[in-house]
Amino acid sequence: MKINKYKKGKVIIEKDSPVKKLFYIQQGKITDTKNIFSSGSFFGLVSFFTELNVLNDYRVLENAVLYEYDCMDEIPEDILTFFIKSLSDMYVGFSYMSLVGRMPDPSFIISNYNDQKSSAAGGSKKDLLKELKGDGDLDDFIKALDFYINDNDEEVEIPQTFSDFKDEINKLLVEFNVSRFIAMMRGVIVKKSFPAENWYAFFSELFERSITLNDRALTLYIIYSSSFMLTDLEQINSLLRKHWEFLRFNGLNSWIDYVLRVHNNKLIVQVDD
Amino acid sequence: MNVERITSFGVRIDGMYIVANGIVLGVIYGFETNRLFRIFSTGDIIGLDKYYCNIGLIDYFGIGDFELDNLSDDEFKEKLKDKSFCKLFSESLKELFSELSSFSKEDEQIILYYNMKKLYQMSGSKRLGLPKKFVEETGIDRVMTELQTQGKVLLDKDVYIINRQSVTEN
Known part of the structure; x- marks a missing residue:
């Protein structure tokens, strides 16, 4: 693992190039022009795993400190939670954006789920809380x-x-x-x-x-x-x-x-x- | 043919699952249409979606004979320290993200057809299809009917199966 500091404006990954490392943002912000990645998250995950080149530059938006790992098993225990969360965000984002064109909204999910239960079994919001038991x-x-x-x-x-x-x-x-x-x-x-x-x-x-x-x-x-x-x-x-x-x-x-x-x-x- | 719900949309899930044997279907829920978005097979990890907002956002269903290994959150983290597991997980993620990337440019009929074909081919001699009841309950019946009209799938004894002739043509 390497720790690197980057100044605002620096390009971390150039457009049309592969991502060879897992980048964790310890401090600062990174952008790929469409998204902003903040501290506590990983970026470039899809390109890292698919071995496809990135479509945009990844540039430092606010002075950043990055932890750079060559592979998953190098990620330490305290950062793993953030890695899994970033992976999950990417998985859900890709699934929903690619197939239904929008991201899921927790408030919609809860109310929609509640509506489904209500119409199916005369349930109420309390039913959702019961489901969450366990x-x-x-x-x-x-x-x-x-x-x-x-x-x-x-x-x-x-x-x-x-x-x-x-x-x-x-x-x-x-x-x-x-x-x-x-x-x-x-x-x-x-x-x-x-x-x-x-x-x-x-x-x-x-x-x-x-x-x-x-x-x-x-x-x-x-x-x-x-x-x-x-x-x-x-x-x-x-x-x-x-x-x-x-x-x-x-x-x-x-x-x-x-x-x-x-x-x-x-x-x-x-x-x- | 048996289709069994593994996890529920909108509900907290305990741990993760690895498909030890068999096939698992992933369904996502849109505002207007639902999608059979992916066919998972042996070695794939399911349940990663739960870390997005602490509840499941994707429904998973086992079809036919299948086996799952349950991993607690801590066991999953522990596995991520193991080089050989990480290698398999990376390959699984590569396939997952590659498929999802290519889906973003495709029509919903093509995605369902691709997944029906994958289900048919990965189930070996069993030649699995999707029960009509499952198709109706998950709300993917409209697109399935369109595929049936085009002759790409057939309804045989209340099970939608790929039209072998269309597989040969493609």
Whole structure:
């Protein structure tokens, strides 16, 4: 394995040439003019495996650090997860784009699957959750998310100042009083109690704490809340970018996408841009 | 002829599968049309799609007599450290991506015909086809009917099979 650093604008793989290595982006961004590949992903996989030449230049979009492997069995344990994910993205992308002309959308799949079940057996969305049983991790995650969003009616008194509110939230997290934490957050979101300029630093801190706690549902809830409270799209983007590796590793990227699409379609369209 | 569902669209899948023996059909679901997109055979890995968004996006069905080896996610990762497994996996991926690349330029009838021909040829003396019930349930009946009209497939005892004459011609 080799580690190489490349400056913005450098061509890594030239058009019409073969791909002889597996390239993992440790840092930076690479583009083939149609797609942008970010840190935590591999690029050039199809050409590497098919031994066909690439159709476009692969160029550095942001200064990059690349791990370059000659073959699959050289990839270390901690990078394998990213390799399998990149391979899966390529497989699904190729299958769907080549044959039906568009990528699958998790929110469509869930609702479509639900419709199929409903019409076939009078089912409801709960049926999908039943189907997901058997995977304890995901099952717990969905239950926790359901609690965060739907099942909490606790009444709380919102502090008068943002500083008091922050202290109260920090105290609830230390006590791990999730029920009250959610009630407090929801009260503030619904009433839009504090001005927008307070929120970025606060969510940034909360985001880091949820990652330290390694709590997937809490992390998702914080992203979900931030999409309501932050009015500056750059700030939302910045939050997601800052912790993208964690989100990818935990498979949260598709769930984030799903939540944002459902709850704030306008925002996600602009964030995607 | 038996067609057995292995994994379900929209549902979390445990681990991966290697086709130890026999043939597996892959079906994808579009907004307007579904596709029998690939015939998998011995040595192929199925279930890679689940890592895209943590749920299966492709349905796999075993046809006739088939055997699968189940690998947990950790076992799959462990296998990827083995040189001989990586070599076989690379060859399987080469064939997979090459086929999918060529499909992107082709009409859905040609893809289904190609897969029917592959199913027929890879099943050896069994000369497998697709049961009418499976074709209807997976929603690929419209394109299959078009192939039947063109004389490329025949419906024999409720099983669609390739018209041998059309194989010889092609």
